[in-house]
Amino acid sequence: MATLGLIEYQDASAEVREVYDDIMATRKTDWINNFWKALANDPPTLRRTWKSIKEIMAPGALDALTKEMLYVAVSVSNQCGYCIASHTAAARKAGMTDAMFAELMAVVGMANETNRLASGYQVEIDERFR
Amino acid sequence: MATLGLIEYQDASAEVREVYDDIMATRKTDWINNFWKALANDPPTLRRTWKSIKEIMAPGALDALTKEMLYVAVSVSNQCGYCIASHTAAARKAGMTDAMFAELMAVVGMANETNRLASGYQVEIDERFR
Amino acid sequence: MATLGLIEYQDASAEVREVYDDIMATRKTDWINNFWKALANDPPTLRRTWKSIKEIMAPGALDALTKEMLYVAVSVSNQCGYCIASHTAAARKAGMTDAMFAELMAVVGMANETNRLASGYQVEIDERFR
Amino acid sequence: MATLGLIEYQDASAEVREVYDDIMATRKTDWINNFWKALANDPPTLRRTWKSIKEIMAPGALDALTKEMLYVAVSVSNQCGYCIASHTAAARKAGMTDAMFAELMAVVGMANETNRLASGYQVEIDERFR
Amino acid sequence: MATLGLIEYQDASAEVREVYDDIMATRKTDWINNFWKALANDPPTLRRTWKSIKEIMAPGALDALTKEMLYVAVSVSNQCGYCIASHTAAARKAGMTDAMFAELMAVVGMANETNRLASGYQVEIDERFR
Amino acid sequence: MATLGLIEYQDASAEVREVYDDIMATRKTDWINNFWKALANDPPTLRRTWKSIKEIMAPGALDALTKEMLYVAVSVSNQCGYCIASHTAAARKAGMTDAMFAELMAVVGMANETNRLASGYQVEIDERFR
Numbered sequence: 001m002a003t004l005g006l007i008e009y010q011d012a013s014a015e016v017r018e019v020y021d022d023i024m025a026t027r028k029t030d031w032i033n034n035f036w037k038a039l040a041n042d043p044p045t046l047r048r049t050w051k052s053i054k055e056i057m058a059p060g061a062l063d064a065l066t067k068e069m070l071y072v073a074v075s076v077s078n079q080c081g082y083c084i085a086s087h088t089a090a091a092r093k094a095g096m097t098d099a100m101f102a103e104l105m106a107v108v109g110m111a112n113e114t115n116r117l118a119s120g121y122q123v124e125i126d127e128r129f130r
Numbered sequence: 131m132a133t134l135g136l137i138e139y140q141d142a143s144a145e146v147r148e149v150y151d152d153i154m155a156t157r158k159t160d161w162i163n164n165f166w167k168a169l170a171n172d173p174p175t176l177r178r179t180w181k182s183i184k185e186i187m188a189p190g191a192l193d194a195l196t197k198e199m200l201y202v203a204v205s206v207s208n209q210c211g212y213c214i215a216s217h218t219a220a221a222r223k224a225g226m227t228d229a230m231f232a233e234l235m236a237v238v239g240m241a242n243e244t245n246r247l248a249s250g251y252q253v254e255i256d257e258r259f260r
Numbered sequence: 261m262a263t264l265g266l267i268e269y270q271d272a273s274a275e276v277r278e279v280y281d282d283i284m285a286t287r288k289t290d291w292i293n294n295f296w297k298a299l300a301n302d303p304p305t306l307r308r309t310w311k312s313i314k315e316i317m318a319p320g321a322l323d324a325l326t327k328e329m330l331y332v333a334v335s336v337s338n339q340c341g342y343c344i345a346s347h348t349a350a351a352r353k354a355g356m357t358d359a360m361f362a363e364l365m366a367v368v369g370m371a372n373e374t375n376r377l378a379s380g381y382q383v384e385i386d387e388r389f390r
Numbered sequence: 391m392a393t394l395g396l397i398e399y400q401d402a403s404a405e406v407r408e409v410y411d412d413i414m415a416t417r418k419t420d421w422i423n424n425f426w427k428a429l430a431n432d433p434p435t436l437r438r439t440w441k442s443i444k445e446i447m448a449p450g451a452l453d454a455l456t457k458e459m460l461y462v463a464v465s466v467s468n469q470c471g472y473c474i475a476s477h478t479a480a481a482r483k484a485g486m487t488d489a490m491f492a493e494l495m496a497v498v499g500m501a502n503e504t505n506r507l508a509s510g511y512q513v514e515i516d517e518r519f520r
Numbered sequence: 521m522a523t524l525g526l527i528e529y530q531d532a533s534a535e536v537r538e539v540y541d542d543i544m545a546t547r548k549t550d551w552i553n554n555f556w557k558a559l560a561n562d563p564p565t566l567r568r569t570w571k572s573i574k575e576i577m578a579p580g581a582l583d584a585l586t587k588e589m590l591y592v593a594v595s596v597s598n599q600c601g602y603c604i605a606s607h608t609a610a611a612r613k614a615g616m617t618d619a620m621f622a623e624l625m626a627v628v629g630m631a632n633e634t635n636r637l638a639s640g641y642q643v644e645i646d647e648r649f650r
Numbered sequence: 651m652a653t654l655g656l657i658e659y660q661d662a663s664a665e666v667r668e669v670y671d672d673i674m675a676t677r678k679t680d681w682i683n684n685f686w687k688a689l690a691n692d693p694p695t696l697r698r699t700w701k702s703i704k705e706i707m708a709p710g711a712l713d714a715l716t717k718e719m720l721y722v723a724v725s726v727s728n729q730c731g732y733c734i735a736s737h738t739a740a741a742r743k744a745g746m747t748d749a750m751f752a753e754l755m756a757v758v759g760m761a762n763e764t765n766r767l768a769s770g771y772q773v774e775i776d777e778r779f780r
Binding site: 393394421423424425428429431435439442443446447450451452456457459460461463464465467468470471472473475476477478479487489490492493494496497498500501502503504505507508509511512513514515516518519520 | 523524551553554555558559561565569572573576577580581582586587589590591593594595597598600601602603605606607608609617619620622623624626627628630631632633634635637638639641642643644645646648649650
Binding site: 209215218228231232235236239 | 653654
């Protein structure tokens with residue numbers, strides 16, 4: 001098989017199960033999504049990625065909802081289908097309403113437009129922005 | 131000259147000055163940054179872009195600060211130097227602290243990492259995310 | 261039909277067949293993948309692209325496996341689904357093990373993360389790197 | 391030195407000079423721009439890239455000006471500073487007026503915006519477009 | 521449901537119908553494609569985006585066909601599946617032949633290649649291009 | 651000041667110095683490059699990023715040189731100036747010759763070209779690649 005399989009809980013090693021358990025406990029859910037089941041083919045990457053995500057996505061100076069919307073903004077700019085789907089779902093779970101999603105999309109679209117206008121017009125950075 | 135010049139207020143047409151005046155009034159500043167002075171070479175694009183930005187960036191379901199941070203997230207993902215500089219400055223003006231900037235960068239970096247892990251492992255979108 | 265069809269060997273012109281034959285001989289296979297069948301709609305691009313690929317991907321200062329992994333790294337960063345699938349298969353055929361794939365993904369993910377951190381923090385290039 | 395130097399005509403091998411001569415003859419100029427002087431560090435890539443560019447950019451079903459504007463559109467979307475500068479100059483030489491440049495930028499900006507709206511809203515491809 | 525639904529004409533508000541009517545009248549068709557039905561979830565974005573597209577894509581210094589091909593060039597560089605499909609169809613409707621499409625692809629492919637060669641060799645912008 | 655300053659060793663907290671010391675010990679150098687001095691504004695990100703880089707870039711199934719070249723391939727595809735400069739220097743230090751750099755660039759350029767040809771021709775993934 002060309003692509004690696006998804007590692008289900010019952011087939012996982014103790015090391016992988018420990019991460020799965022922490023994901024479910026942290027997210028208060030009984031479900032693991034495919035991203036983690038794919039990474040489980042490489043336990044060190046699974047562990048490191050989950051540890052970083054858990055640390056970074058915890059509320060801090062920014063709340064969890066803002067962080068999920070930033071994740072969507074990046075995923076949409078990168079055109080990553082899986083990431084758009086999973087983080088849009090996560091943002092909704094964190095409280096994103098339809099109106100918030102609509103404004104998020106409007107900002108992301110506009111930013112992608114003006115990024116190219118700034119580049120195409122070869123605009124020099126203003127002294128005040130340095 | 132290969133690149134277009136920047137159109138200063140004193141050299142601008144009435145049509146361009148009207149937009150400049152609205153930018154300064156809306157932003158409560160007496161200063162126009164280079165992006166708009168470059169776009170002023172094409173008054174319809176100047177007008178349309180400013181009108182869209184003004185509408186989209188006004189507080190609504192999302193506050194102005196969240197919107198500026200989304201703008202930074204997109205600009206950083208696209209590696210647009212001008213846009214990173216100008217919107218980081220705008221986000222700071224809107225209240226972004228050093229701690230918020232640090233978390234913003236952490237989320238953007240992590241999102242760019244996991245976007246590639248999701249793509250590279252060819253992860254299929256979970257039914258629940260559709 | 262909106263998209264162009266795939267040109268099968270039996271329906272191909274002599275010019276296209278010549279390229280197909282060289283692809284199969286070079287790769288020691290009796291099979292042509294869809295990418296070439298799509299390019300065959302434009303024989304000059306088919307010929308030029310195959311000629312470049314054949315020249316570039318031949319072992320030289322870098323071995324064939326390293327080159328295929330570099331191809332995967334670029335395709336994953338660009339989020340090109342077809343390219344990820346075909347070059348991951350090619351890299352496996354050239355000897356990439358599961359452990360090598362796992363490390364490849366880890367490096368690609370990390371590079372995409374730090375690329376954005378470097379941009380977002382607006383880091384200046386060190387004198388020693390120039 | 392960390393970066394490779396630029397190979398000037400007087401320091402170039404016969405193989406490189408042959409390409410330089412063809413570039414100047416084809417473009418009816420006595421000048422070689424830095425891109426080629428950098429590629430000259432690797433003569434096979436210099437030769438292959440010039441040969442492809444010469445073949446692809448020659449007028450055919452599309453005229454030279456349209457091709458240069460397409461080149462600018464891609465370079466702006468990719469945020470490649472060198473490429474934006476050189477191909478905007480080439481497009482101007484091929485006849486691009488300020489008004490054409492302005493419309494080019496407007497289309498490129500809008501395309502980058504709607505690309506993200508289409509992705510963010512997870513729009514499925516219409517049957518008629520397949 | 522995780523993704524937003526498509527708003528059909530019969531279910532649309534008067535505000536949305538007005539835009540749909542203008543799209544169909546402008547394009548001389550009785551059909552609305554999915555992109556607009558998705559944006560209709562956010563009427564201000566629907567209205568603003570259509571108004572901008574209508575203004576920008578109208579023939580001016582550049583003809584409609586050139587503009588659609590520029591749209592395809594950007595969408596292909598961004599790897600946006602929906603956008604490639606819809607704007608390739610639009611370009612064909614505007615008169616793009618198979619030969620023109622083939623040259624468009626060749627230019628876009630080459631531009632994406634040389635963009636990376638220019639960046640990778642860290643080529644400085646020539647004085648003449650500034 | 652709009653951008654954050656670089657944190658020099660003598661001004662750094664004990665927490666930051668500990669990371670700096672580990673970077674210098676691991677790399678057998680007495681020098682810290684700007685990337686880390688910028689991240690030091692956010693000690694948790696400094697620590698997490700260095701820890702991940704150290705783990706990921708250590709020789710394993712792939713040797714250190716291959717990993718650095720993969721890093722360059724990603725950075726060039728993303729057009730990240732700082733990252734291209736720093737990782738090209740690192741790859742040279744790890745043993746990359748001019749000939750290897752030349753082939754690396756050729757592969758990266760070609761991959762970026764064929765990525766777009768695959769997308770633009772809307773090529774379906776072959777069954778054998780799934």
